[in-house]
Amino acid sequence: MYFRFLKSFSNSRPPDRTTGFHLAVFLAFSVLLACSPDRQFEEDLAQEKQADGWRSYQEQSFAQALVNFERAIHLSPELSDAHNGLGWSHLSILKTAQIPASSITQALSSFEQAIRTNKQNADAWVGLANTLFLRRQSSSDYRSAILALDTSLTADTSLLYRHDYRSMADIYALKSLCYRYLGETELANQWSNRSESIASVEE
Structure with a gap:
């Protein structure tokens, strides 16, 4: 049907602006119809890989978590929680070792990208805080x-x-x-007391 349309169009009189506009709309609509199912499939698969990433993370299979989160991001670059998971995975893999500056940079970049795509991602803000605390450049x-x-x-x-x-x-x-490392002892003690108070209630 599509090729018949093109053939009949080529045999007709030269198109005026209106006809050209209609052709452009038709072609654009055809492209959308062709692409939409594939894009939805990729989005669904990205969500699946993100979920796999968090499952691997909870199982402490951090290397596998990295792979799953990276696959999710490849399929859907705007998936905030996949970037967030990538950041936490980088930190968790290296938390028992001396952390190279490059690894800190990778984690930082992942959390920042998570926040850029969704400023409401509270977990990414906590991850960013952890990374900055570990970096301690100044x-x-x-x-x-x-x-x-x-x-x-x-x-x-x-x-x-x-x-x-x-x-x-x-x-x-x-x-x-953070306040303790800044030398602000009074504030450090205040927040420590709040933390201990909450922890004691939860026990």
Whole structure:
């Protein structure tokens, strides 16, 4: 039908602007019809790979988690939580070893991309805070980590407490450590006390 349309069109009189416009619309619509199912398949597969990534992460198979998250991102570059999972996987693989600057950079880049695609991803803000705390290039890293933690609590909190940290007590504990490294002992103690208070209730 499509080729018959083109043939009949080529045998007709030279197209005016209106006919040309209609042809352009027809071609664009045909392309959309051809591409939409494939794109939806890729989106569904990306979601599946993202879920596989988090399952692998929970099983502490961090290398496999990296692979799954990277596949999800390849299929859907705007998938915020896949970038977020990639960042946490980089940190978890290296948390028991001395962390090279390049690995910190990879984690940082992943969390920043997660936030760029979804500023409400609270878990990515916590991941960013952890990465900045580990980098410790200057006092500004601690300040930025504190800001990231504060932002996480105003974002989509349904994304919090899914893995490494389990409650507000852990977030407050990290905030306390940031203030301690900044030499702000009074604030460090305040947040430490809040963390311990929450933890004692949860026990």
